[in-house]
Amino acid sequence: MNKRKIAIVFGTRPEAIKMAPVINELKKHQNIFETIVIVTAQHREMLDQVLEVFDVIPDYDLNIMKKNQSLSNITTEVLKGIESIYIEEQPDMVLVHGDTTTSFSAALAAYYLQIPIGHVEAGLRTYDKYFPFPEEANRQLIDNLSDLFFVPTEATKQNLLNESKNESRIIVTGNTAIDAILYTKEVERSHQVLDLMDSMPKQKWILLTMHRRENYGKPMSNVFEAVRDLIDSYEDVEIIMPVHLSPIVQSVAKEVLGNHSRIHLVAPLEVDVFHHVIARSHIVLTDSGGLQEEAPALDIPVLVLRDKTERPEGLEAGTLKIVGTEKENVVKHVKLLIEDSGKYNQMAAAENPYGDGKASYKIIKEIEDYFSE
Ligand code: UD1
Ligand code: UDP
Numbered sequence: 001m002n003k004r005k006i007a008i009v010f011g012t013r014p015e016a017i018k019m020a021p022v023i024n025e026l027k028k029h030q031n032i033f034e035t036i037v038i039v040t041a042q043h044r045e046m047l048d049q050v051l052e053v054f055d056v057i058p059d060y061d062l063n064i065m066k067k068n069q070s071l072s073n074i075t076t077e078v079l080k081g082i083e084s085i086y087i088e089e090q091p092d093m094v095l096v097h098g099d100t101t102t103s104f105s106a107a108l109a110a111y112y113l114q115i116p117i118g119h120v121e122a123g124l125r126t127y128d129k130y131f132p133f134p135e136e137a138n139r140q141l142i143d144n145l146s147d148l149f150f151v152p153t154e155a156t157k158q159n160l161l162n163e164s165k166n167e168s169r170i171i172v173t174g175n176t177a178i179d180a181i182l183y184t185k186e187v188e189r190s191h192q193v194l195d196l197m198d199s200m201p202k203q204k205w206i207l208l209t210m211h212r213r214e215n216y217g218k219p220m221s222n223v224f225e226a227v228r229d230l231i232d233s234y235e236d237v238e239i240i241m242p243v244h245l246s247p248i249v250q251s252v253a254k255e256v257l258g259n260h261s262r263i264h265l266v267a268p269l270e271v272d273v274f275h276h277v278i279a280r281s282h283i284v285l286t287d288s289g290g291l292q293e294e295a296p297a298l299d300i301p302v303l304v305l306r307d308k309t310e311r312p313e314g315l316e317a318g319t320l321k322i323v324g325t326e327k328e329n330v331v332k333h334v335k336l337l338i339e340d341s342g343k344y345n346q347m348a349a350a351e352n353p354y355g356d357g358k359a360s361y362k363i364i365k366e367i368e369d370y371f372s373e
Contacts, residue, residue: 004371005034007091007115009082011042011064011102013050014290017271019097020054021179022120025360032368036089040064040078042102046245049270053184060085068247071101071134078105086113093118093367096142098289099135104142111145118367120176122149123156124310131308132289133214148370150363152293152354153313173362174355177293182357184272191273193240193266197280203238204338206230207281209288210253210305211244219325220249223305224256226330227285231262234338239263240277283337285330292320293354301347303333318350 006026010019016039026035038060041047051058062081066073078101086094086109094110096103098121110117119142129137143149149165151157152175160170197205208227210220227239243253243265257263269277275294278284284295287305295302296319303323314320323333337344 003032003034004092004367005036005089006093006095006367007036007038007086007089008095009038009040009102009106010097010100011040011047011062011078012100013043013046013268013271014288015097015100015103016047016050016054016056017180017290018121018176019095020050020056021176021183021360022095022363023056024054025364029364029368033364036060036091038062038082038085038106040074040081040102040106042069042074042078042100043245046268049268053270053272054180074101075105078102079109082106082109083113086110086115091115092371093148095120097121099124099132099139099142101134101138104138107142107145116147116370117142117145118148118150118363119143119146120150120363121152122146123151123160123170125156125159126308126310128308131214131306132212132310135289136310148366150359150366152359155313171362171366173359173366174357175293176359176363177290178297178352178355178357179360180271181275181294181297184275185279187272189270189273189276191269191276193264193269194273194276194280196264197238197240197277200238203236204234204282205280206237206239206334207277207284207286207300208239208241209244209284209286209291211246211249212287212306215287215305215325216248219305220252221256222325222327223285223330224252226327226334227263228256228260229327229331230334231260233335237262237338240266240281242266242269242274242277244268283334285334287325293352296320296350296352297354299348299352301337301344303330303337305330313353317353318347319352321347 037058039058040062044065064077093116095118149170279298284302
């Protein structure tokens, strides 16, 4: 087989975490693949943190991030910046991840140049275009443009079959988040947040993250108020929240959760440190997508701060529970997990449905087969 050039495009923290294992696997196959890494830097600081942990050096960096950027702005900046790179590099395939606006725009630009597209973490659906927003539309649009679909689970494969996608192009790989976590688990880290958690081992640590656009405003403040109520009900509970750099999240978090000795608001953590924080936590409270995959892999129950999830496998396995963003409901479910050890143990013992950590290897093998056909 001639050497093939694969361009990997991403721009935000979660894409970087889930694409880094794919890049590192591609680099193990340098005899058959040339790898070009293009970052849009839809996120700047939060992206750079991940690149450093996984030792990834981008070949191109569009550096598009703006404070409070709009979705149209991200889309147009990526389209404008990436076309000339594709034309210059002439990749044989473009790989994008998941559902961000970077991924959608990078896929659209590839499609316009008729470059084959591989979609990593394809097939996730809620079938409600505003939950999550704009991710549900982004991922459906990307799947409509893609040629190869790397789906994490059988359920996500079924979504694509229901949409009449070609079965021979859908490959169940597991989620590359698990590949990433198996790597970071092995790396010893010292960090002041880990020291803080270790200094109070008897306390129950609740890890909180929240950032989704559809939760801006009332849903986010409801949840933070619920947390503020909860912390006063339990002397043995501590909250640790790495606060997303979105100015909207920053301001609500500080306003509602600031100035409490057992609520620890910290800057976004390097991913290896963060994975060790998950492992030390009692409960994860989040609206994040990635955390719904990672926490179960570390046997930590997740209460999902959304009304819908595109990760039904986790619900079925019993490792996730949807609790929405109404204050009373959030309080009720956290209390239940704190007070009912049977319920807690059941969730913690549920099996992680997101794979065995070999997703990247399966993806690369499939790309090899695609080109040798
Ligand atoms: C984006 C993705 C979302 C993903 C999330 C992961 C879209 C539309 N949204 O949402 O799918 O779940 O990333 O976190 O693609 N900022 C910084 N520094 C950073 C990162 C962000 O200052 O390193 C600030 C900027 O002011 C930026 C704002 O955060 O404008 C929001 O970032 P943006 O990428 O637009 O939205 P996210 O909510 O992060
Ligand atoms: N994460 C991190 N540092 C943090 C918080 C999260 O590295 O301080 C990682 C986390 O392990 C997961 C990813 O970021 O892999 C999730 O990102 P986010 O919640 O921003 O996006 P989503 O998964 O919802 O798209």
